[in-house]
Amino acid sequence: MEYIVSARKYRPTTFQSVVGQSSITTTLKNAIKNNQLAHAYLFCGPRGVGKTTCARIFAKTINCSNVTADYDACNECESCKAFNENRSYNIHELDAASNNSVDDIRTLTDKVRVPPQVGKYSVYIIDEVHMLSSSAFNAFLKTLEEPPKHAIFILATTEKHKILPTILSRCQIFDFNRISIDDAVNHLKYVAQNEGVTVEDEALNVIAQKADGAMRDALSIFDQVVAFSGKNITYQQVIENLNVLDYDYYFKMTDALLAEDHKQALLLFDEILKKGFDAQHFISGLAGHFRDLLVCQDLATIKLMEVGASVKQKYAEQASKCTLDFLYDALDTATDCDFQYRLAKNKRLHVEFALIKMSRILTKKKTLTESDSGEKDTNTGTGNDSSVTTGTTKNKAAGDRLYTSKDTDQPVKKVRPKRTPSLKELAGGKIPGEKDQSGSVEEPQVEMTSGTNSGNANPFTQEELGKAWDKFLSTIERSNARLHSILHNHPPKLKADNGIELAVLPTQQNEVEDGKGQLVVFLREELKNDKIRLDVVVQKQEETKRKVFTAADKFKLMAEKNPALIDMKKKFGLDID
Ligand SMILES: [Zn+2]
Numbered sequence: 001m002e003y004i005v006s007a008r009k010y011r012p013t014t015f016q017s018v019v020g021q022s023s024i025t026t027t028l029k030n031a032i033k034n035n036q037l038a039h040a041y042l043f044c045g046p047r048g049v050g051k052t053t054c055a056r057i058f059a060k061t062i063n064c065s066n067v068t069a070d071y072d073a074c075n076e077c078e079s080c081k082a083f084n085e086n087r088s089y090n091i092h093e094l095d096a097a098s099n100n101s102v103d104d105i106r107t108l109t110d111k112v113r114v115p116p117q118v119g120k121y122s123v124y125i126i127d128e129v130h131m132l133s134s135s136a137f138n139a140f141l142k143t144l145e146e147p148p149k150h151a152i153f154i155l156a157t158t159e160k161h162k163i164l165p166t167i168l169s170r171c172q173i174f175d176f177n178r179i180s181i182d183d184a185v186n187h188l189k190y191v192a193q194n195e196g197v198t199v200e201d202e203a204l205n206v207i208a209q210k211a212d213g214a215m216r217d218a219l220s221i222f223d224q225v226v227a228f229s230g231k232n233i234t235y236q237q238v239i240e241n242l243n244v245l246d247y248d249y250y251f252k253m254t255d256a257l258l259a260e261d262h263k264q265a266l267l268l269f270d271e272i273l274k275k276g277f278d279a280q281h282f283i284s285g286l287a288g289h290f291r292d293l294l295v296c297q298d299l300a301t302i303k304l305m306e307v308g309a310s311v312k313q314k315y316a317e318q319a320s321k322c323t324l325d326f327l328y329d330a331l332d333t334a335t336d337c338d339f340q341y342r343l344a345k346n347k348r349l350h351v352e353f354a355l356i357k358m359s360r361i362l363t364k365k366k367t368l369t370e371s372d373s374g375e376k377d378t379n380t381g382t383g384n385d386s387s388v389t390t391g392t393t394k395n396k397a398a399g400d401r402l403y404t405s406k407d408t409d410q411p412v413k414k415v416r417p418k419r420t421p422s423l424k425e426l427a428g429g430k431i432p433g434e435k436d437q438s439g440s441v442e443e444p445q446v447e448m449t450s451g452t453n454s455g456n457a458n459p460f461t462q463e464e465l466g467k468a469w470d471k472f473l474s475t476i477e478r479s480n481a482r483l484h485s486i487l488h489n490h491p492p493k494l495k496a497d498n499g500i501e502l503a504v505l506p507t508q509q510n511e512v513e514d515g516k517g518q519l520v521v522f523l524r525e526e527l528k529n530d531k532i533r534l535d536v537v538v539q540k541q542e543e544t545k546r547k548v549f550t551a552a553d554k555f556k557l558m559a560e561k562n563p564a565l566i567d568m569k570k571k572f573g574l575d576i577d
Pocket residue numbers: 063064065066067073074075076077078079080081
């Protein structure tokens with residue numbers, strides 16, 4: 001019997017069976033239902049998430065002569081059969097990665113003029129469309145501007161930012177998500193069942209994680225594991241086969257650090273190295289483990305955990321043993337170690353030192369609290385306190401700015417607990433027992449209900465919006481300088497009905513769309529209003545050009561293109577006039 005790889009064998013043939021892209025398939029189905037087909041679509045997203053598959057299903061469905069009640073292809077009519085057997089003349093695929101010349105595009109556009117013999121539409125799928133040469137792009141643009149009635153183009157790309165704005169503006173754009181671990185695991189389960197393979201849930205979880213959001217990869221890894229271990233797959237086999245470090249090591253390591261047992265930590269690390277794992281791989285994995293523990297501490301953020309139910313319990317248990325402060329400092333040390341790893345001469349010592357540091361976090365905290373009665377502390381561990389000037393921390397300017405607006409005039413003692421909110425902002429959740437504006441201490445239970453799903457709709461003013469906006473800016477200042485600069489230079493406008501308008505330049509649209517989700521979540525939380533919408537309005541180039549008439553405007557525009565200019569301006573204390 002011919003062996004067919006799972007990724008091909010289980011490739012979805014209807015919208016219904018596409019994994020993890022329900023919002024996209026629904027929109028496409030609705031377009032078919034309402035007979036509102038566009039002439040050009042752009043499918044963006046990472047590799048292996050179903051772009052080409054959806055394009056093929058779409059092509060098949062709009063040519064199906066017997067569409068189901070649910071607006072899916074029937075897979076039975078002559079056209080559907082031709083599609084399924086790869087012999088349909090209504091679909092043309094071009095891989096732009098290998099056919100990117102003007103001539104390739106000309107051959108295609110010549111074909112476009114000819115109407116289809118059977119079926120209603122000719123669908124042209126251009127994969128990896130960002131690979132087209134610029135002259136090929138231009139040649140294609142003409143066809144895209146005036147396509148014949150029967151032609152539909154579906155462009156697919158992993159790199160949306162490389163697509164010319166002239167093309168973007170002519171396409172209906174669909175952004176495909178990475179497949180979530182849950183969706184991937186469920187689909188793998190289905191495939192395993194069909195193949196008569198028994199497999200432990202945790203094993204599937206590891207496969208899904210390794211695939212990093214790409215269903216196609218998940219299925220290939222699954223095939224690989226089946227080839228290696230046969231029809232009965234265990235967690236142990238999978239981590240051996242995929243060379244994944246057993247998460248048990250992270251649990252044991254965290255236990256050792258909590259027990260302040262640096263000897264045990266070093267021994268564990270030695271054991272990991274002896275198993276052939278890379279030290280940096282371990283330290284970044286450990287950082288990920290701390291992140292998961294942190295996320296686990298709050299019901300609002302627990303959904304960010306992407307592990308199976310059985311392990312979740314384990315995480316919850318360990319998380320309950322850790323304080324937020326411990327996790328923060330451990331995460332800080334681990335990410336720092338990871339970051340500096342390449343520069344370190346003695347890599348082993350570099351990681352060992354980080355482990356020793358982490359095993360002393362609790363002791364240090366104790367000493368700190370004891371010396372707290374003193375006027376001024378000379379600590380090194382607590383990073384973000386705006387008033388601590390002696391700290392040897394790397395969170396210099398940006399970290400400080402986070403809280404200076406509120407904290408500068410307050411005495412040191414009161415300032416210290418403020419260090420934690422940056423975590424809250426990082427994790428997007430609330431800290432149990434944290435004081436709210438009215439000064440009362442909320443119970444964790446209360447926070448669960450006041451979380452994202454309760455439907456708050458607090459009215460807010462432009463001024464409050466501005467404050468929340470600035471607060472968001474300070475959280476992304478270091479992590480996303482480009483977005484920071486764009487949002488800084490384009491203040492939001494409050495509109496009716498909880499709407500917020502943000503006008504940006506065409507060149508900034510991608511960045512803003514990418515960061516939009518995070519921003520909206522933040523604003524909703526900050527302004528206690530779950531109805532907030534953010535409308536990104538793209539200004540026409542001419543409008544914006546007219547506005548540049550002062551030197552300050554010019555600087556703004558330049559700084560948007562090159563955020564380093566802002567730092568330079570600050571450093572040299574330059575004035576723009
Ligand atoms: Zn059909």
